[in-house]
Amino acid sequence: xxxxxxxxxxxxxxxxxxxxxxxxxxxxxxxxxxxxxxxxxxxxxxxxxxxxxxxxxxxxxxxxxxxxxxxxxxxxxxxxxxxxxxxxxxxxxxxxxxxxxxxxxxxxxxxxxxxxxxxxxxxxxxxxxxxxxxxxxxxxxxxxxxxxxxxxxxxxxxxxxxxxxxxxxxxxxxxxxxxxxxxxxxxxxxxxxxxxxxxxxxxxxxxxxxxxxxxxxxxxxxxxxxxxxxxxxxxxxxxxxxxxxxxxxxxxxxxx
Amino acid sequence: xxxxxxxxxxxxxxxxxxxxxxxxxxxxxxxxxxxxxxxxxxxxxxxxxxxxxxxxxxxxxxxxxxxxxxxxxxxxxxxxxxxxxxxxxxxxxxxxxxxxxxxxxxxxxxxxxxxxxxxxxxxxxxxxxxxxxxxxxxxxxxxxxxxxxxxxxxxxxxxxxxxxxxxxxxxxxxxxxxxxxxxxxxxxxxxxxxxxxxxxxxxxxxxxxxxxxxxxxxxxxxxxxxxxxxxxxxxxxxxxxxxxxxxxxxxxxxxxxxxxxxxxxxxxxxxxxxxxxxxxxxxxxxxxxxxxxxxxxxxx
Numbered sequence: 001x002x003x004x005x006x007x008x009x010x011x012x013x014x015x016x017x018x019x020x021x022x023x024x025x026x027x028x029x030x031x032x033x034x035x036x037x038x039x040x041x042x043x044x045x046x047x048x049x050x051x052x053x054x055x056x057x058x059x060x061x062x063x064x065x066x067x068x069x070x071x072x073x074x075x076x077x078x079x080x081x082x083x084x085x086x087x088x089x090x091x092x093x094x095x096x097x098x099x100x101x102x103x104x105x106x107x108x109x110x111x112x113x114x115x116x117x118x119x120x121x122x123x124x125x126x127x128x129x130x131x132x133x134x135x136x137x138x139x140x141x142x143x144x145x146x147x148x149x150x151x152x153x154x155x156x157x158x159x160x161x162x163x164x165x166x167x168x169x170x171x172x173x174x175x176x177x178x179x180x181x182x183x184x185x186x187x188x189x190x191x192x193x194x195x196x197x198x199x200x201x202x203x204x205x206x207x208x209x210x211x212x213x214x215x216x217x218x219x220x221x222x223x224x225x226x227x228x229x230x231x232x233x234x235x236x237x238x239x240x241x242x243x244x245x246x247x248x249x250x251x252x253x254x255x256x
Numbered sequence: 257x258x259x260x261x262x263x264x265x266x267x268x269x270x271x272x273x274x275x276x277x278x279x280x281x282x283x284x285x286x287x288x289x290x291x292x293x294x295x296x297x298x299x300x301x302x303x304x305x306x307x308x309x310x311x312x313x314x315x316x317x318x319x320x321x322x323x324x325x326x327x328x329x330x331x332x333x334x335x336x337x338x339x340x341x342x343x344x345x346x347x348x349x350x351x352x353x354x355x356x357x358x359x360x361x362x363x364x365x366x367x368x369x370x371x372x373x374x375x376x377x378x379x380x381x382x383x384x385x386x387x388x389x390x391x392x393x394x395x396x397x398x399x400x401x402x403x404x405x406x407x408x409x410x411x412x413x414x415x416x417x418x419x420x421x422x423x424x425x426x427x428x429x430x431x432x433x434x435x436x437x438x439x440x441x442x443x444x445x446x447x448x449x450x451x452x453x454x455x456x457x458x459x460x461x462x463x464x465x466x467x468x469x470x471x472x473x474x475x476x477x478x479x480x481x482x483x484x485x486x487x488x489x490x491x492x493x494x495x496x497x498x499x500x501x502x503x504x505x506x507x508x509x510x511x512x513x514x515x516x517x518x519x520x521x522x523x524x525x526x527x528x529x530x531x532x533x534x535x536x537x538x539x540x541x542x543x544x545x546x547x548x549x550x551x552x553x554x555x556x
Contacts, residue, residue: 220285228362250332
């Protein structure tokens with residue numbers, strides 16, 4: 001499959017460095033799946049869906065800054081949707097996320113709610129200014145906010161909000177955010193690992209399961225095709241939260 | 257069931273179906289997984305002397321009958337790769353380290369520093385400046401690089417050749433003169449794809465290498481030509497995705513085969529191919545040795 005040409009129909013600012021791009025077509029993704037976005041002349045990067053026809057980009061590197069700067073009417077090339085997304089299970093679910101990682105969770109929560117599930121959310125941000133999708137989450141159900149600087153909600157990391165919740169109340173837990181935030185939550189909620197689905201990030205090159213750059217130690221899980229959603233019990237004994245490989249394939253520290 | 261175990265290119269292999277270089281070979285864990293899935297041996301991602309991030313994306317394009325790629329030799333350098341090889345060896349099959357450099361002494365330095373069951377010299381990557389086929393299309397360089405690695409190392413040395421040349425046999429003969437223990441043929445065919453919406457070449461590097469079923473007939477021809485003239489074994493690679501393809505490649509003269517692009521279907525391809533090959537040999541009452549090069553003996 002060659003990249004599909006796609007036009008950006010609308011650009012919405014979510015936070016100073018975060019924008020949502022609405023595409024001219026619905027690729028029918030499952031929440032948690034991703035698409036490889038080709039910014040022509042720059043690079044191709046994985047982006048997760050924040051809705052059936054939207055992606056939400058945070059400007060962090062050269063390629064995401066280029067995508068962030070594209071206006072209405074610009075075109076991009078798309079390969080996807082790819083990978084395994086979240087699977088909805090049970091009647092009561094909890095969404096836990098942070099930063100731009102809340103994007104696929106908002107999408108998932110909306111699908112869950114229309115399927116009749118009861119949805120609650122625990123969301124962490126650096127500061128009040130970085131908050132995104134609050135209206136979407138509040139429309140779904142109870143929403144707890146934490147901020148690192150204490151400018152809104154509970155002060156501290158997202159895990160600071162765990163004391164407000166009884167995780168036994170939920171049939172399934174969905175997690176997406178910076179790696180250290182997810183790791184923090186996974187390591188504090190080990191007895192719930194089997195019912196926790198985490199959408200994780202590794203360095204993708206081929207996004208087809210053959211180049212090996214995203215493989216997770218020690219099992220060699222090909223995150224680009226077997227993930228990016230992986231249950232927390234498979235992550236607990238893995239490299240996740242300890243180290244990650246960069247573009248060269250060499251090991252480096254986890255971000256966030 | 258007939259035995260699939262063979263001795264080829266200085267290695268004892270449980271079966272002749274190996275994981276090709278550049279495929280799921282960045283981490284020891286993924287190499288180990290290939291071994292446990294039934295690969296007779298595994299070849300690592302090519303490693304050089306300094307870390308490289310590789311080309312910008314897109315790094316692959318699906319095309320009719322195959323795959324175009326321009327990864328750009330990303331690797332953490334040999335100084336940061338021994339751990340991956342050691343982890344891969346837990347899989348219990350030979351681990352062949354693919355190495356690249358831009359001159360003979362650079363190859364030799366890497367070979368001296370890494371411990372692996374064998375080396376495969378990447379003299380054939382078609383899309384990295386100053387590396388791969390930019391050296392590998394010159395017979396004298398193929399010979400001198402091979403000789404330098406042989407002198408620097410005590411393990412078997414395989415030389416992977418490029419088909420992007422008028423005469424691959426010349427390159428094979430040069431590797432043999434340099435002391436190669438086996439030839440691996442072929443690497444990808446230099447190719448490109450263009451986005452007709454905008455005119456942009458799709459690959460970040462513009463040029464890449466074509467692999468997959470589309471190149472199998474080219475690979476079969478190369479292996480046939482090489483095996484017909486060389487005294488050292490030839491490992492066949494290029495578009496093998498089924499046991500039938502493996503039989504064809506072995507009939508062309510390959511002592512063993514490597515599988516790459518077919519891994520798009522997952523790790524199950526190793527067992528599919530070895531099981532099919534085994535059944536075929538049984539049905540035909542042939543041994544692997546008898547199958548090898550059968551096409552060359554059928555000339556009237």
